[in-house]
Amino acid sequence: MEDLLIQHVNLEKYENQERHKTEGFRSSKALVVRRGAPFRVSLQLEGRPFNPRTDSLRVKIMLGRLYAMMPVTFSKRVSSSSWNAYMDPADLNLHKPSIFIYPPASASVGFYRFQLWVPSRGGQQKTAFGKFILLFNPWCREDSVYIPFEDQREEYVQNDSGLLFVGTPVNTASRPWSFDQYEPGVLEACLNLLQVSPQHQNNRVVDYLNRTSPIYISRIVSAMINSEDDHGVLKGNWSSDFKQGVHPSMWTGSGDILRQWAQTAYRPVKYGQCWVFAAVMCTVMRVLGIPCRVVTNFNSAHDTNANLVIEEYYSETGQKLSRNKDSIWNFHVWVECWMNRKDLGFGKDGWQVLDPTPQERSGGVFCCGPASVKAIKDQRIDLVYDIPFVYAAVNADVHKFIVSQGQVVSHSKDTERVGSLICTKAVGFPRLQNITGDYKHIKSPTSTLTSRSSTMSEDSTVRRASSSEGVLVFLTLDKAPLAGKPVSFTVKVTNRQSVAKMMKVHINAQAKEYNHSPSDTFWEIHSTLELAPKEVKVLHQQILPAQYEDVVGDNLINLAVVLEDMANQERFLASEEFNITSPQLAIQVSNESNIVPHKEQTATVTFTNPFSHMVSGVLTVAGAGLIPGKINFRMLPLQPGGRVLQPITFIPNMAGTKMLQASLSLTNINTTITGFEMVFVNKV
Structure with a gap:
């Protein structure tokens, strides 16, 4: 009988990657599969067909110098803890047989090579025929990263x-x-x-x-x-x-x-x-x-x-x-x-x-x-x-x-x-x-905040209060600060004693990065306050945009009030650190219910200048699966309150939900303004 010869091996990349939830990695030249699930390779034989009674095959799997050698069996019953290779006897094409390779759910992840060994009359003949990338498998119950939903x-x-x-x-x-x-x-x-x-x-x-x-x-x-x-x-x-x-x-x-x-x-x-x-x-x-x-x-x-x-x-x-x-x-x-x-x-x-x-x-x-x-x-x-x-x-x-x-x-x-x-x-x-x-046992649940709006938490004032037997002071933001608008806040002072008090009031604002101590003071007020016995007084203050825009940008503000009792020099502190939210870029996608792969689509990015002076910058638009790389547009100087609309085009390369995102880096303010829109790409 003539030797069994393999003319070609097909890694069945499309079928395997769809089955292994790795179809997104289509740009990779290698087959990408997950452990704990079999993948199929098909053989194109030269000459005679495969004879299941007399022919035998062996598969060698290699990861660096490590390897596993296994016979190709005719049983789909495999050990979940070791490498296996088998042919499906119920679906055996003798001219184009398929081999299923099963990586155990505990296999090492990495870049593998494998060889098919076939016997010949002159001894063992090996045929190198493939490479694959093996990943963890959160769909497999036996895998240690299995997540059930x-x-x-x-x-x-x-x-x-x-x-x-x-x-x-x-x-x-x-x-x-x-x-x-x-x-x-x-x-x-x-x-x-x-x-x-x-x-x-x-x-x-x-x-x-x-x-x-x-x-x-x-x-x-x-x-x-x-x-x-x-x-x-x-x-x-x-x-x-x-x-x-x-x-x-x-x-x-x-x-x-x-x-x-x-x-x-x-x-x-x-x-x-x-x-x-x-x-x-x-x-x-x-x-x-x-x-x-x-x-x-x-x-x-x-x-x-x-x-x-x-x-x-x-x-x-x-x-x-x-x-x-x-x-x-x-x-x-x-x-x-x-x-x-x-x-x-x-x-x-x-x-x-x-x-x-x-x-x-x-x-x-x-x-x-x-x-x-x-x-x-x-x-x-x-x-x-x-x-x-x-x-x-x-x-x-x-x-x-x-x-x-x-x-x-x-x-x-x-x-x-x-x-x-x-x-x-x-x-x-x-x-x-x-x-x-x-992470922690909390006294009462805090309501979930939405990323589209700014929410002041109900218990936030507790952290901004300082008290003693004599004086109670609260520092609260009137509303979530927004770029281009005044920062409005309230200082509430309560005299808890039955004697009048004369207080020095110091209010101080400093810009700070999210992980640093604040820099120098950029805004401050110093005054005196007279409190009658048991009196409550409320001080309303504002920091205007022109006072914070040049120093804050993407930074935050540390705001503190110190009260000093002029009679006994007792001091009371209340403080808060907060950010000033930048406006979001608006993205409007045209014909969004009929978006399909490989067809050009259009969208418009809109920015309105909320600042008190003219701004300019560079707009960058990106979107994985929508735009290869990035598209940059230079924005000309825009007056306060001015509006600019930038049309863009994109061509989706795959179905699914994708994010189209834009960021505007302003050149004269330390601020990056962002926006995004989710785009659903229908299957053809």
Whole structure:
């Protein structure tokens, strides 16, 4: 009998990737599949047909120097814990037979090669015939990243766009982001990230063996997103000098960052801050198949001495001082990944915090997590990894001090401010989901805020009050501050005693970045106030746009009031930090109910100048699956109240819900204005 000869092997890429939920990776030349599910390859034979009684085949699977050899059987019953290959006896085409290769749900992720071995009369003959990329499988119950709800798999694995939340808890702002996991070159960059890691470079065999675990993979990615210890993706910069790179606020998606890193021989991309680090990590984890979401912790504590106390100092006139290493970031952004945690014992599965922003070393390197969210809520600070650090970020107390002539003259404690709102994007909708209760036991639920509007929380005034037996003072914003409008606020002072009081009143405003102490005072008022016994007085104040526009921009405002009793020099402090929301760009898509792939569509981006002076800038429009790369338009100077409409065209390349996003970087104000519109692309 003549030898069995294989003329051609078809990897059946379209069928396999549709079945494995990897059809978005069509730009990759390699077959992309998920572990825990079989994929089919078909053979084109030369000469005689396959004879199931006399012919035998063997498959060799290779990951680096590791390999598995297996016979091709005729039974679909396979072991879920080992590699298997079989032909379906009920559907056996003898001229074009198909082989099903089954990767176990515990297989290592990475770039594989495989060979088909066929016997010949002269001995074994091997035929190299393919490559494939193997990813985690959140659709497979046996996989350690299995997540049981389809809408969550669509959101946390397949969705290539999202919203990042910034600002302050009383005035949240949404920032659109394109995760770009299906864009050309992104899959390859994410796989290269594992190859470039120190773990792989130091011992490739051990690294490949450990890649079965999402715990191991997530710690590598957390470290590799920042460039502090390795050839990581992003260089952090929290100064005001970004001349050597890109201002973090200018990034709109992960694709440009990951491609630039890969194309420059893995030199760090400049620059990133917390939301950029987290968004890029979310892209990598979704590419690898690990469910991931971006999370914002408002009023996030960085407790450097692990005493769960953050100290803040103010001058006697209300200026916030930089006096210690501890700090509170108005917002800090990390990611959560979904996985089993058998290493932690019962009940710690599910969402795990991972923070790629370089703040503290973990195991000698700048990474953080995976820290079980359930363990954080249960205060299990004895468990790995980095639970004490995250626990402090959401639970530390704030002690405020007023300092006069080097001496502390007033002290108050706030137990509600840190971690006052923890949120992420809602599943399936472009709005905020409040997940604070996942991290901590809260006294009463805070209503979910929407990303389209600004909401003042009901308990916000509690944090802005200072009292004693003598005087009670409240500082409250009258409404959420909006760019181009006055910042209106109220100071309410109550004399709780039966004697008249004469008070000095100092109100101070400073601009600040989200993670820094404030800069110099840009607005202040000093006055005196007379209070009759038991009297309540209300002071109404405004900071006009012309007074804050040149110093605030994308920054925030620290506002403080200090009252001094002129009789006994007793002082009372109330403070608030807030952002001024920029207007959103409006995007109107034409004929939006009839959008289909490969057909040109039109949209219009509209901007109205809310500022008190003329502005100009550069408008950037992007959309994964809609526009290749980015389109830039230069906006001519626009008068206050002026309006500009910019028409754009785009051609969708795939069906599904996509995000069309625009950002306007103003040249004469430190502000980036954004907008987005979800576009549903129908199947043809």
